[in-house]
Amino acid sequence: MNRAFPLGIALLAVAVYCGLIVTAGEQYLHADLSLGIPSGVRTLIAFLAGLAAVSIFLGGDDLSDSSKPKILLGIGVAFILAGSYFGLFVAPPEQFMGETQRIMYVHVPTAWSALLAMTIAFVCAVVFLFRTDFKWDARMEGSIETGVVFAFLLCCQGAIWAKPTWGVWWDWDPRLTTTAVLLFAFLGILALRKFVDDPVKRGIWSAVATIIAFVDVPIVYFSVKWWNSLHQQQSSPDTVSKPFWIPLRANAFGILLLMTAFIMLRARISALRLEHELAPPPLETVGEPA
Amino acid sequence: MTQGTITGGWSFVVAAYSVTTAVFLIYGISLIWRLRYEQRRSQ
Numbered sequence: 001m002n003r004a005f006p007l008g009i010a011l012l013a014v015a016v017y018c019g020l021i022v023t024a025g026e027q028y029l030h031a032d033l034s035l036g037i038p039s040g041v042r043t044l045i046a047f048l049a050g051l052a053a054v055s056i057f058l059g060g061d062d063l064s065d066s067s068k069p070k071i072l073l074g075i076g077v078a079f080i081l082a083g084s085y086f087g088l089f090v091a092p093p094e095q096f097m098g099e100t101q102r103i104m105y106v107h108v109p110t111a112w113s114a115l116l117a118m119t120i121a122f123v124c125a126v127v128f129l130f131r132t133d134f135k136w137d138a139r140m141e142g143s144i145e146t147g148v149v150f151a152f153l154l155c156c157q158g159a160i161w162a163k164p165t166w167g168v169w170w171d172w173d174p175r176l177t178t179t180a181v182l183l184f185a186f187l188g189i190l191a192l193r194k195f196v197d198d199p200v201k202r203g204i205w206s207a208v209a210t211i212i213a214f215v216d217v218p219i220v221y222f223s224v225k226w227w228n229s230l231h232q233q234q235s236s237p238d239t240v241s242k243p244f245w246i247p248l249r250a251n252a253f254g255i256l257l258l259m260t261a262f263i264m265l266r267a268r269i270s271a272l273r274l275e276h277e278l279a280p281p282p283l284e285t286v287g288e289p290a
Numbered sequence: 291m292t293q294g295t296i297t298g299g300w301s302f303v304v305a306a307y308s309v310t311t312a313v314f315l316i317y318g319i320s321l322i323w324r325l326r327y328e329q330r331r332s333q
Contacts, residue, residue: 066325073318084307100299103306110310153313160306164299258314265321272328 004060005068011053012257019046020249027242043237050253054260058120061264063135063271069264076257083250091247100164105244107157108235109252113259114154115217117147118186120263122214125207134274135267137203140210141193142266144186146259151183166230174223175231182220185213199274 017033022042025033034042057072087105094101124140127133158176159169170176189209196202224233240248 088303088307096295098296098299099303100296102303106306106310149313149317153310156309156313157306160302160309164296164302258318262317262321265325269321269324269328272325272332275332276328 004056008053008056008060011049011056012253015046015049015053016253018042018049020246020253023242023245023249027246039237046249050256054116054120054256057260058139058263061139061267063138063268066265066268069261069268072257072261072264076254076261079250079254079257081254083247083252083254086250087247091243094244097165100161101244102247103157103161105247105251106255107154107161108248109255110150110154110157112252113255114147114150115221116256117143117150117259117263118182118214118217121147121186121210122217125210125214128203128207132200132203134199134203135271137199137207138267138270138274139263140203140207141190141270142263144189144206144210145266146262148183148186148190149262150259151179151186155179155183171230173230174227175220175229178216178220178223182213182216185216186210189213199277 018037019042022033025031037045057068061068083105087102091102091105093099121140121143124136124143128136128140155176158179162171163169189206192209193202193206196205221234223229224231237245
């Protein structure tokens with residue numbers, strides 16, 4: 001388990017190399033750093049290695065040492081600063097959306113991370129129900145709260161983007177509606193956890209509620225494909241121009257690391273609270289009997 | 291088919307990045323503050 005963090009960092013380095021460094025080399029240094037790996041395969045490696053790194057960071061986390069999430073927080077902030085610099089000052093405006101398109105460099109990675117946080121909550125809920133280990137309950141609470149914060153931010157960014165593009169701050173389009181349902185469903189689970197005092201009942205009930213609420217995650221993702229609505233469909237590397245890749249991918253790595261660090265920190269808070277809840281009450285000073 | 295480019299828009303870009311920074315900053319600080327509080331309480 002002690003090797004989990006360095007292994008996660010190594011996988012993250014692979015993901016960053018395949019997803020970001022090779023593209024930056026092509027665009028700004030005119031150097032071929034691809035090692036002969038085709039672009040599509042590199043994107044797939046970056047995606048899988050990034051996911052594996054997050055799984056190792058969270059799964060191998062012993063909830064005792066607070067330095068690891070702070071390291072991830074630092075690396076994430078560095079990626080976001082670099083990505084935002086490229087997104088705001090280097091990347092050209094988009095042909096139709098103009099400068100407004102720059103919002104995509106934070107909106108899209110926030111969406112990915114929000115859905116991923118809720119998927120992690122689902123996995124933690126399933127593992128908790130099978131193992132009844134409160135470490136997974138702490139991780140579940142951490143991922144639910146982080147997912148709610150990211151989903152709230154997603155709705156704010158989306159509204160700011162929608163006003164100049166669609167002419168309205170909000171529209172009851174399927175993508176927006178299912179995202180709002182997701183936000184309030186997970187917010188409800190956090191509220192449920194506040195109202196239940198027994199840790200075992202709280203863990204089991206919220207795990208079951210998380211599994212039910214997770215049904216909305218694939219609906220959010222596929223909503224733009226199932227219903228031809230106002231919100232545009234997902235882009236792919238083939239449909240996004242190369243000058244937009246660097247800020248989008250740098251911010252994606254940055255926000256992914258921020259999400260991971262937030263879940264790890266929040267899980268520590270939950271674990272400490274539970275420890276305090278289960279601790280025996282302090283002995284009271286009792287006077288001598290008369 | 292609608293055509294044309296959205297002009298302006300920088301104010302919306304600044305607003306979106308500001309909201310993002312504010313949310314990450316406030317949530318990150320709240321986590322560190324709450325963690326320190328729980329660590330003090332458990333000692």
